[in-house]
Each structure stands twice: as C-alpha cells, then as structure tokens.
Amino acid sequence: MGHPIAVVGIGADGHLSPTARALVGGAEVLLGGERHLALVPAVPGQVRRPWPRPFGALPGVLAEHAGRRVVALASGDPLVSGVGTTLVRMLGADAVEVVPAVSSVSLARARMGWSAEESAVVTLVGRDVDALRRELSPGRRLLVLSSDETTPAAVAQLVADAGFGATTLTVLGDLGSAAESRTSFVAGGERPDNLPRLHVLALDIAGPGAGPGAASWAAGLPDDAFEHDGQLTKRDVRASALARLAPRPGALLWDVGAGAGSVAIEWLRAHPLTTAVAIESDEERAERIGRNARRLGVPRLEVVTGRAPDALAVLPTPDAVFVGGGATAAGLLDRCREALAAGGRLVAHGVTLETERLLTDAFHTHGGELTRLAVEHVTPLGGRFTGWTPARAVVQWAWTKEAAR
Numbered sequence: 001m002g003h004p005i006a007v008v009g010i011g012a013d014g015h016l017s018p019t020a021r022a023l024v025g026g027a028e029v030l031l032g033g034e035r036h037l038a039l040v041p042a043v044p045g046q047v048r049r050p051w052p053r054p055f056g057a058l059p060g061v062l063a064e065h066a067g068r069r070v071v072a073l074a075s076g077d078p079l080v081s082g083v084g085t086t087l088v089r090m091l092g093a094d095a096v097e098v099v100p101a102v103s104s105v106s107l108a109r110a111r112m113g114w115s116a117e118e119s120a121v122v123t124l125v126g127r128d129v130d131a132l133r134r135e136l137s138p139g140r141r142l143l144v145l146s147s148d149e150t151t152p153a154a155v156a157q158l159v160a161d162a163g164f165g166a167t168t169l170t171v172l173g174d175l176g177s178a179a180e181s182r183t184s185f186v187a188g189g190e191r192p193d194n195l196p197r198l199h200v201l202a203l204d205i206a207g208p209g210a211g212p213g214a215a216s217w218a219a220g221l222p223d224d225a226f227e228h229d230g231q232l233t234k235r236d237v238r239a240s241a242l243a244r245l246a247p248r249p250g251a252l253l254w255d256v257g258a259g260a261g262s263v264a265i266e267w268l269r270a271h272p273l274t275t276a277v278a279i280e281s282d283e284e285r286a287e288r289i290g291r292n293a294r295r296l297g298v299p300r301l302e303v304v305t306g307r308a309p310d311a312l313a314v315l316p317t318p319d320a321v322f323v324g325g326g327a328t329a330a331g332l333l334d335r336c337r338e339a340l341a342a343g344g345r346l347v348a349h350g351v352t353l354e355t356e357r358l359l360t361d362a363f364h365t366h367g368g369e370l371t372r373l374a375v376e377h378v379t380p381l382g383g384r385f386t387g388w389t390p391a392r393a394v395v396q397w398a399w400t401k402e403a404a405r
Contacts, residue, residue, distance in 0.1 A: 005062070005091065006071045007084040009101030012177035012198070014039035020099045024073070029065045032073030040073065051083075059090065076176075077103035081123040081145050107175040108143050108200040111182065119143055127299075129154045134269055134297030136162050136205055137215040144201040152191070152201055159187040159203065163210030170202040171195050219243060219266055226292050231259035231285060233324050233349065236375045237394045241347045242266055244369070244398040245320040249273040254318040256308045256336065257281075257325025261289030261301065267320075268298035275300070277315055281307040281326075309335040317341050323348040327355050333362055343403035350395045359397040368399030 006027070008020040016024060024030065024040055029047045037048050052061050062070070077100040078084025087096050105121055112119075119141040122132055126147065132155060135142055144155060152171050159167050165188025173181040173196030183192050209215055220239030226232055233241065241263060245253065247270035255264035258278035267276050278293075278301060280286045286305040293301035304311055309332045321336045327348050336346055346368075350356050363370040372395050376388040 003067075003069045004095050004097045005087060006097040006099060007074055007078040007082075007087055008071055008099045009076050009078050009103075010036055010039060010073050011076070011101050012174055012180075015101070015176075016040075017099065017101065020101070023071050023097075023099065026069060027071035028068040029070045030073065031061070031070065036073040036075070055086075058086075062091075075104060076101050076107075077105075080105055080121075081125055102176065104145070104175050104200050105143055108172050108202060111172055111175070112141075112143075112170065112202050114141050114143075114202070121145065124151055124155075128294070129158055130294040130299045131297060132158060133162060133295070134217075134272075136164055136209065136297075138164070138205060138207065138209060140203075140205040142203040142205065144203060146199055146201050149195045149197045149199075152195055152199075155201060155203070156185070156187040156191055159205070161210075164205050164207035166206040168204045168206070170204075171199050172202060173199040175200060217269055219270075221262070221266060221296075225296065226260045226262050226265075227288055227295075228260035228262075228292075229285070229288075231325065233259065233262050234375070234391065237349065237373050237396070238262055238266065240371070240373060240396060241322055241324075241349065242270075244347050244396075245322055245345050247271060247274050247320075250275075251319035252276065252316060254279065254312065254315065254321045254336070254339075256312070256321060256323045256332070257327075258289055258303075259285060259325055261292050261303070263322045263324060264289075264301055265293050265296050265298055268293070268301055269296065275302075277302045277304055277318075279304045279306060279308055279311050279315075281305070281311075308332055312336070312339065315339075318344060320345045321347070328352075328358055333358070337366070337399070337401065340401045342401060344401045346397075346399045346401070348397045350397075351392045356395045359395050362399070363397055366399055368397060371396045371398070 006023045008023055010016055025043055031049050034050050052058055074082045074084055078098055080103045084098050121143045122135050123145040124147055125145050156169055167187040169185055171183045185192055219242035220235045223235050247267045249271045250273050253267045253276040255278045258280045261278045264276040264278040268274050278289050283305055286303050289303050293299055319341050327350055350359050372393055374393040376390045378386050379389040381387045
C-alpha cells in the first residue's frame with residue numbers, strides 16, 4: 001500500500017507547525033501553488049510541482065508519482081474551501097492526511113471580533129456571486145471567501161442592489177503575513193481601488209432589504225418574488241408541497257414541468273447542500289427559471305429544457321420529485337416513481353378533472369396521501385365592501401417510496 005498524501009496547511013507568512021515542517025522536509029514530491037512553494041526552503045532532491053492547469057489534470061499528476069511520499073501545500077486549513085476537500089473526495093479519507101494551520105476564516109473572525117456562532121462563511125471562489133443573495137438579512141455577519149481583487153466591488157454592487165446599501169464591507173488582506181491590511185467601506189458609497197488579491201471579505205449587513213420575503217428561508221415566498229407568466233405554483237400550495245417533499249442537506253429534487261421554477265428554487269434555499277434540476281419544455285420559461293434562481297440566491301439550479309418523461313432519462317437518481325405540470329403525459333408518474341431513490345418522496349399537483357382523476361387512481365393503486373387544497377383571498381367587491389375570492393382548487397398526491405430493507 002502506498003503512502004497517504006499529506007495536505008499541509010501553511011500560513012501566509014510561511015509558518016509551518018513542527019509536524020508540518022517534518023512532512024514537508026521528508027516529501028519526495030511537493031505540490032502546491034507557486035506562492036506556497038516559494039515560501040518553503042529548498043530540499044535537495046525534492047521534486048516540486050505547481051498545481052496543474054487545468055486543475056482537472058491532477059489525477060494524472062498523482063498517478064505519475066504513485067508510490068512516492070507526496071505532500072501538498074494549502075492555505076491555512078486545507079478543508080476550508082481548500083484542496084484538502086478535493087483530495088479527500090478524489091482519493092478517500094483514508095488516503096489523505098490533513099495537517100491544518102490557522103485558517104483565514106479564523107484569522108478574519110479574530111480581526112473582526114466575531115464569534116463562530118454569530119457569523120457565517122460563504123465561499124465565492126469559482127462561484128457565481130449571486131449565491132450570496134440567499135445569505136442576506138439585516139444584522140447578519142458574513143465572511144466571504146473571495147475569488148480575487150474584483151470580488152469586493154461585485155459584492156458591494158449586489159448587496160446595494162438588494163436593498164442593503166448601508167452594509168459595511170471590510171477587506172482583510174493577506175491575513176497572517178507582514179503585508180496584512182484592512183480596508184472598510186459602505187456598499188452604497190465610494191468603493192476603494194487597488195485591493196489585495198488574497199483576502200477575506202467581512203460583511204456587516206445593514207439596511208431594509210428589497211424584494212418580498214427574500215431574506216426568509218421559510219417555504220412559501222410571496223408569488224411576486226418570482227418572475228412568471230402565470231405558470232407558477234402559488235404560495236400556499238407551494239408551501240404544502242415543500243413540506244411533503246422535505247428538503248434536507250445533500251438531497252436532489254426533480255422539479256418536473258417547472259414553470260417559473262419556484263419549487264426547485266425554494267428547495268435549494270432550504271440548505272446550501274441541496275441540489276435540484278428544473279425540467280421545463282418551454283424555452284422562454286426555462287430562461288425565466290434561470291433568472292429567478294439567480295435573483296433568489298441559488299444560481300446552482302440546473303435547468304433542463306425538454307419534455308418529460310423523455311428528458312428524465314439521463315438525470316441522476318432523485319431523492320424527491322415534484323410534478324407541477326404535465327402529470328397526464330403518458331407514463332410520467334410511473335417513470336418518476338420508479339426513478340426515486342428508496343425512501344424518496346413524490347408530490348404531484350393537478351387542477352384539471354383529468355389530472356385529478358389520474359392522481360386519485362394513483363392514490364388508490366399505490367397509497368400515499370391525497371389532499372384537496374382550496375385557498376381563498378379577500379379582494380375588494382366595490383365601494384367599502386370586500387369578499388372572499390377562491391383560487392382554483394389543487395389536488396395534491398404525496399407518496400413515499402418504501403425504504404430499502
């Protein structure tokens with residue numbers, strides 16, 4: 001059995017713990033970013049390799065040095081949005097030894113005086129800045145792992161556009177090094193130039209916010225939070241569907257006949273580790289789903305333009321399926337039931353008599369829960385009078401696939 005790969009955390013000043021120093025000194029092959037490699041004294045006979053470009057070529061580099069003592073350098077804690085996470089996923093935890101240093105997140109909290117309990121970490125390294133939108137809420141404290149020196153301006157613009165222009169942004173540059181710096185500014189004000197490429201961005205969110213209910217993670221955002229053409233699972237029945245779909249970390253949802261994508265979007269807003277695919281046959285609606293997802297902070301939503309059930313053939317196994325439209329398509333419900341992982345949940349809605357009949361038959365055949373949701377809202381009747389106006393009743397079938405024994 002070969003040596004495990006050691007992933008060693010190094011400070012911005014080049015500091016290594018005694019354990020880390022021994023591992024680096026005894027390595028036959030040292031991998032890392034060019035900046036990290038330059039911080040470590042030369043070792044006779046040691047092979048030094050910068051990370052490959054593209055990074056996807058890393059398995060080939062590791063195969064080239066199989067059987068040798070390989071050590072990789074990483075900033076701070078290698079498991080905080082770092083290469084340590086990549087290597088553990090690639091090789092397995094037993095094949096990777098991680099020796100962390102103080103992370104940039106810990107240093108940033110120390111500089112700001114923010115405890116771990118009252119602050120959250122968001123990574124924008126290689127990610128869409130719109131992912132930050134989900135995290136915005138008055139009084140919240142966020143530590144953002146930035147891609148580069150352009151990130152603070154992009155974040156400031158996004159935060160100001162979201163109605164939090166009074167937010168203070170603090171750029172904590174080159175943490176732990178002799179060149180450490182600190183620059184603060186207000187999102188809605190003048191923005192500084194010449195910021196350090198390597199930094200953590202601290203956000204103290206302030207302002208009323210803009211947009212209906214955008215700061216809430218509860219199921220059932222207001223309908224006008226979504227751009228739509230009428231093909232939208234309305235707020236009250238959407239909340240009911242999500243309660244039965246039961247989002248959880250790591251779970252995948254298929255939103256079939258997604259319309260405006262509201263169910264998939266709220267599924268993703270429930271937790272950063274959820275995933276979802278929205279399947280929509282209309283190209284214009286599919287584009288609209290993407291816009292809604294970005295505006296509501298979940299740009300990771302995958303949108304598939306195609307007609308179910310054919311469009312489902314190549315998708316990964318779902319933990320939950322929502323059928324909001326097109327349930328009468330031949331074989332669709334059976335295809336969704338069969339595709340579900342053991343213990344997975346299926347929720348289907350219908351407003352027509354034909355779909356109601358289909359869902360009723362499915363209930364009698366397979367069991368589950370059949371519910372009729374009738375919602376009424378108060379609207380003006382003229383003069384000083386108001387009255388109840390009913391929306392179309394929705395029949396909801398919810399079914400859980402038997403868990404594997």
